[in-house]
Amino acid sequence: MSATIREVARAAGVSVATVSRVLNGKGPVREVTGRRVRAAAERLRYVPHVGARSLITRRTHAIGVLLPDLFGEFFSEAIRGIDRAARAAGYQLLVSGSHGDRAQAQTALRAMRGRVDGLVVMSPSVDGPTLSANLPEGWPVMLLNCAVDGAAFDSINIDNEGGAAAMVKHLAGLGHRRIAHVTGPADNWDAKERLRGYRRAVLSGGGGDARELEVPGDFTEESGYRAARLVLGMRPRPTAIFAANDSMAIGLLCAFQEMGVRVPGDIAVGGFDDIPIARFMTPPLSSVAVSIAALGARAMERLLAALRDGSRHVPCHETLPARLVARRSSGSRSSKPPASSRHAHKRRKDP
Amino acid sequence: MSATIREVARAAGVSVATVSRVLNGKGPVREVTGRRVRAAAERLRYVPHVGARSLITRRTHAIGVLLPDLFGEFFSEAIRGIDRAARAAGYQLLVSGSHGDRAQAQTALRAMRGRVDGLVVMSPSVDGPTLSANLPEGWPVMLLNCAVDGAAFDSINIDNEGGAAAMVKHLAGLGHRRIAHVTGPADNWDAKERLRGYRRAVLSGGGGDARELEVPGDFTEESGYRAARLVLGMRPRPTAIFAANDSMAIGLLCAFQEMGVRVPGDIAVGGFDDIPIARFMTPPLSSVAVSIAALGARAMERLLAALRDGSRHVPCHETLPARLVARRSSGSRSSKPPASSRHAHKRRKDP
DNA sequence: TCAGAGAATGTAAACGTTTACATCGGCGAA
DNA sequence: TTCGCCGATGTAAACGTTTACATTCTCTGA
Numbered sequence: 161m162s163a164t165i166r167e168v169a170r171a172a173g174v175s176v177a178t179v180s181r182v183l184n185g186k187g188p189v190r191e192v193t194g195r196r197v198r199a200a201a202e203r204l205r206y207v208p209h210v211g212a213r214s215l216i217t218r219r220t221h222a223i224g225v226l227l228p229d230l231f232g233e234f235f236s237e238a239i240r241g242i243d244r245a246a247r248a249a250g251y252q253l254l255v256s257g258s259h260g261d262r263a264q265a266q267t268a269l270r271a272m273r274g275r276v277d278g279l280v281v282m283s284p285s286v287d288g289p290t291l292s293a294n295l296p297e298g299w300p301v302m303l304l305n306c307a308v309d310g311a312a313f314d315s316i317n318i319d320n321e322g323g324a325a326a327m328v329k330h331l332a333g334l335g336h337r338r339i340a341h342v343t344g345p346a347d348n349w350d351a352k353e354r355l356r357g358y359r360r361a362v363l364s365g366g367g368g369d370a371r372e373l374e375v376p377g378d379f380t381e382e383s384g385y386r387a388a389r390l391v392l393g394m395r396p397r398p399t400a401i402f403a404a405n406d407s408m409a410i411g412l413l414c415a416f417q418e419m420g421v422r423v424p425g426d427i428a429v430g431g432f433d434d435i436p437i438a439r440f441m442t443p444p445l446s447s448v449a450v451s452i453a454a455l456g457a458r459a460m461e462r463l464l465a466a467l468r469d470g471s472r473h474v475p476c477h478e479t480l481p482a483r484l485v486a487r488r489s490s491g492s493r494s495s496k497p498p499a500s501s502r503h504a505h506k507r508r509k510d511p
Numbered sequence: 512m513s514a515t516i517r518e519v520a521r522a523a524g525v526s527v528a529t530v531s532r533v534l535n536g537k538g539p540v541r542e543v544t545g546r547r548v549r550a551a552a553e554r555l556r557y558v559p560h561v562g563a564r565s566l567i568t569r570r571t572h573a574i575g576v577l578l579p580d581l582f583g584e585f586f587s588e589a590i591r592g593i594d595r596a597a598r599a600a601g602y603q604l605l606v607s608g609s610h611g612d613r614a615q616a617q618t619a620l621r622a623m624r625g626r627v628d629g630l631v632v633m634s635p636s637v638d639g640p641t642l643s644a645n646l647p648e649g650w651p652v653m654l655l656n657c658a659v660d661g662a663a664f665d666s667i668n669i670d671n672e673g674g675a676a677a678m679v680k681h682l683a684g685l686g687h688r689r690i691a692h693v694t695g696p697a698d699n700w701d702a703k704e705r706l707r708g709y710r711r712a713v714l715s716g717g718g719g720d721a722r723e724l725e726v727p728g729d730f731t732e733e734s735g736y737r738a739a740r741l742v743l744g745m746r747p748r749p750t751a752i753f754a755a756n757d758s759m760a761i762g763l764l765c766a767f768q769e770m771g772v773r774v775p776g777d778i779a780v781g782g783f784d785d786i787p788i789a790r791f792m793t794p795p796l797s798s799v800a801v802s803i804a805a806l807g808a809r810a811m812e813r814l815l816a817a818l819r820d821g822s823r824h825v826p827c828h829e830t831l832p833a834r835l836v837a838r839r840s841s842g843s844r845s846s847k848p849p850a851s852s853r854h855a856h857k858r859r860k861d862p
Numbered sequence: 863t864c865a866g867a868g869a870a871t872g873t874a875a876a877c878g879t880t881t882a883c884a885t886c887g888g889c890g891a892a
Numbered sequence: 893t894t895c896g897c898c899g900a901t902g903t904a905a906a907c908g909t910t911t912a913c914a915t916t917c918t919c920t921g922a
Contacts, residue, residue, distance in 0.1 A: 872915070872916085875913100882905085890897090
């Protein structure tokens with residue numbers, strides 16, 4: 161099958177130790193010997209056996225990525241960022257998705273043991289204590305958008321609360337006093353944070369307790385579509401809606417369109433995530449932009465840094481800012497879609 | 512760090528061979544011995560070192576996944592399907608994305624050597640010969656939506672051509688005689704197949720050579736947005752447009768909306784992919800549905816089957832059907848979006 | 863010329879498994 | 893009783909690396 165280091169050594173007329181030294185760039189070797197070894201390795205298409213190597217070095221040069229049961233733009237963007245950073249550092253990615261429950265996640269975790277040097281975990285529907293109980297102690301771990309408990313693990317997440325508050329304040333600034341909210345899944349961390357941001361902003365705006373303006377959703381377009389009817393039924397009728405993500409906001413837009421309710425004339429709409437199509441909606445959707453890819457890349461970079469620091473590393477927490485993007489659906493005047501083509505230069509969506 | 516098989520053996524008062532036999536379910540062991548060993552392993556949280564194991568067995572129980580530089584729904588759905596099938600068979604996924612050019616892909620390929628038992632490759636912008644030159648011979652490989660050359664490798668892809676033809680015929684059936692086409696990237700396999708389907712259907716419909724009705728796009732919403740103006744400038748003006756994917760179709764819808772061109776009244780629009788939001792557009796977008804997740808899952812299943820068959824396996828090619836979904840943008844009457852919620856029960860998009 | 867330093871290279875012992883083979887009982891048949 | 897068989901278990905040799913240590917070679921300075 162594949163050539164071993166021994167065969168390379170024989171072909172180059174040296175010992176295996178020398179081959180190893182040349183290929184790893186360690187220890188002193190004569191220029192000419194190095195050339196001979198490299199030539200032999202090339203000729204035999206030699207690739208070191210990672211298993212044998214990790215047996216000795218206790219390093220696998222791979223990072224495990226645990227993802228929850230989520231789809232769409234978020235998922236792929238996160239992996240993209242993580243992959244970019246990992247590749248730059250010469251690391252490989254062991255990906256495992258679709259962890260609905262604890263048992264599945266635990267199984268996936270076990271399977272990763274010995275295969276990876278560290279872990280990136282994104283699990284927005286698992287609470288902190290449960291998480292830390294299942295995570296291997298002493299392993300470099302980076303938590304992404306998780307409910308974090310204390311300072312046990314490194315973590316990084318998006319300023320969901322701040323972003324949500326910014327959207328609500330934006331709507332309030334346009335004169336809206338009754339702002340409804342379509343929430344995400346009750347057990348989802350991001351959704352909970354966004355809800356908090358909404359409540360905080362409503363309260364600080366003097367809106368009083370606005371629990372009756374909260375409509376349950378589940379992040380799908382359809383739940384947004386359904387929520388539209390509920391909101392319109394409220395008395396007095398809200399003049400604005402903030403949906404916890406863009407998918408639901410799009411559902412809202414669709415429903416309003418069908419019902420003949422004008423946006424933003426009759427009701428203003430805001431979303432969260434700023435997914436690429438947001439600006440192509442009718443009217444263009446106001447949203448809160450977050451760079452998921454950047455989140456993933458940053459997570460990987462920090463994890464690798466922690467790996468290098470070893471035991472000297474101290475876990476810390478980081479929050480990435482979210483940026484308000486005002487478009488017409490909230491009542492702002494906005495330029496034509498392609499003019500603000502933030503994504504255009506880097507997106508290349510396959511069919 | 513982690514317990515070794517030797518420690519488990521000592522704890523259970525048996526030899527390492529017995530521990531191995533118990534944990535792998537091979538060879539005869541007494542019921543009571545098995546219990547003792549399993550208890551010890553559990554207590555010590557023993558997990559076999561995969562590297563050491565693969566050194567002997569020459570199996571890694573991992574599959575490499577090579578993905579091109581693509582984003583969005585397609586990417587994540589493909590991984591989701593692949594992951595589901597792999598997990599069911601107890602395999603792990605080594606994912607590597609963003610392979611713009613050959614060199615990158617080759618590097619990624621080398622890094623996978625010895626780490627994986629097989630490979631799933633999706634590389635729509637690489638031609639067949641280039642591909643087979645870089646792929647390791649004798650390795651189980653499954654090609655996904657690639658330009659396939661001969662029967663050297665297993666492959667599986669979507670009926671792009673048939674789906675495109677179906678859409679064009681659908682539009683023709685509604686009375687349209689001048690049907691424009693917004694193409695995908697010139698070097699993209701899917702895009703090329705869809706273009707072929709378009710041309711074939713136009714020709715067979717008696718439309719004659721319609722090259723002047725083809726507008727270049729690149730699968731982004733923005734390119735669709737730009738294409739709208741070009742199409743409207745054609746004389747005589749086309750009465751329908753088929754975009755090579757939904758993103759571009761959405762760009763078209765957006766542009767038409769702004770220009771006051773009614774869809775489907777003034778011009779009919781059709782897309783490809785049936786992405787989840789398609790039905791929530793205004794008007795709901797007619798498209799061609801393909802199950803990317805199913806494609807991925809099927810690929811993985813076939814790869815694992817090939818792995819089991821070993822040398823007895825003969826490569827074969829498979830094509831997955833594409834289904835026309837007629838909605839209002841093409842002039843069909845359609846039910847309200849949520850009524851046809853094919854995705855609703857399984858989608859749970861995270862922020 | 864030679865001692866000795868230090869560079870270049872070789873030798874062999876790990877690393878943690880699996881597995882072919884050896885060993886050891888116990889049991890039924892001769 | 894003894895032989896042979898078979899089920900249960902132990903022993904040790906791989907697998908392909910890295911690396912501590914040993915060895916050899918090549919200078920330099922006295």
